[in-house]
Amino acid sequence: MKAVVFAEHGPPDVLRVVELERPKVRAGKVLVRVRAGGVQPFDTRVRQGWPGLALTLPSGIGNEFAGTVHEVGPGVDGFTAGDDVLGWTYLNALAEYLLVDADAIAPKPPGMPWEVAGALSASGQTAHTALTILDVHPGDTVLIHAAAGGVGTVAVQLAKAWGAVVIGTASEPNHDYLADLGAIPVSYGEGLVERVRAVAPHGVDAVVDGAGGQALLDSVGLVRAADRIVALVNVELADKVGARRLQPDRSVRRLNELVDLHSAGRLRIHVRGSFDLDQVARAHHEVEHGHGRGKVVVTIP
Numbered sequence: 001m002k003a004v005v006f007a008e009h010g011p012p013d014v015l016r017v018v019e020l021e022r023p024k025v026r027a028g029k030v031l032v033r034v035r036a037g038g039v040q041p042f043d044t045r046v047r048q049g050w051p052g053l054a055l056t057l058p059s060g061i062g063n064e065f066a067g068t069v070h071e072v073g074p075g076v077d078g079f080t081a082g083d084d085v086l087g088w089t090y091l092n093a094l095a096e097y098l099l100v101d102a103d104a105i106a107p108k109p110p111g112m113p114w115e116v117a118g119a120l121s122a123s124g125q126t127a128h129t130a131l132t133i134l135d136v137h138p139g140d141t142v143l144i145h146a147a148a149g150g151v152g153t154v155a156v157q158l159a160k161a162w163g164a165v166v167i168g169t170a171s172e173p174n175h176d177y178l179a180d181l182g183a184i185p186v187s188y189g190e191g192l193v194e195r196v197r198a199v200a201p202h203g204v205d206a207v208v209d210g211a212g213g214q215a216l217l218d219s220v221g222l223v224r225a226a227d228r229i230v231a232l233v234n235v236e237l238a239d240k241v242g243a244r245r246l247q248p249d250r251s252v253r254r255l256n257e258l259v260d261l262h263s264a265g266r267l268r269i270h271v272r273g274s275f276d277l278d279q280v281a282r283a284h285h286e287v288e289h290g291h292g293r294g295k296v297v298v299t300i301p
């Protein structure tokens, strides 16, 4: 099978498409023929060489995917060959075949495009987990930094669905996009506190921080209690200011909730770039520059 690997850390072109042996199915596992996989900023940092992350090279890459069940292992109930699924994994999603735990996949509705399904399981669950940690409820005003990105796009729509008023930060070209998703758009950068106060004079109840640095420091002055900030980046700074770290907490229940919202027309996943497997370096480059709407996906026809 074809798979993306990297044998050294470095820029996007260290990613190679190579031939590997197809994994063999085992008890409790499902072998999936992958059709699409999302690229996260995490992937680009791992490729560059994330300090402290224990990694054996060569390594695969990619944490979220959608595809078709090829074979199920002994003891797996609920899935059979031919089922379309989406799910999450760790550093091996970008390959023609993927061996994955049966409790890390959910059925893909027929109407959900492959690119969307491939881009939902990790970033979408990050957004869901962040809002759950914050206990967002009706009447809250929630500030979301990096609101137009992969996580932010889902966080904005979920927070709206949970009854919150949402303020989202993005550059001006993404303001119409954020307004369409249901957020009040605000530009990031100098003067952010004043711009947020102009739309929320009493400050905000909760913050999802996908930007870090000054955005996190500004948030401390805008939120009533620092422990209602959840930091996706800059976690050491978050510790210092009393904000909470995001602890990944993925589950099929969480994923199904996102899938159901999408099926009900209440969750849109914008795919700004779709790349073939042999263009994976371009996909990484697109994520790495840190700007743009929604998700970047690699497809494997």
Ligand SMILES: NC(=O)c1ccc[n+]([C@@H]2O[C@H](COP(=O)([O-])OP(=O)(O)OC[C@H]3O[C@@H](n4cnc5c(N)ncnc54)[C@H](OP(=O)(O)O)[C@@H]3O)[C@@H](O)[C@H]2O)c1
Binding pocket: 040, 041, 042, 122, 123, 124, 126, 145, 146, 147, 148, 149, 150, 151, 152, 169, 170, 171, 172, 174, 188, 189, 210, 211, 215, 232, 233, 246, 287, 290, 291, 292, 293, 294
């Ligand atoms: N994806 C995950 O599951 C996950 C999990 C844990 C942590 N994280 C971290 O959370 C952060 C967001 O993740 P993501 O997947 O949403 O990333 P992403 O899709 O690459 O985010 C891109 C977005 O960031 C915005 N942005 C850039 N600089 C900004 C700033 N100074 N202030 C506010 N927004 C800014 C951009 O807006 P403009 O285009 O308008 O400039 C763009 O829409 C990343 O640092 C990531 O490592 C992600």
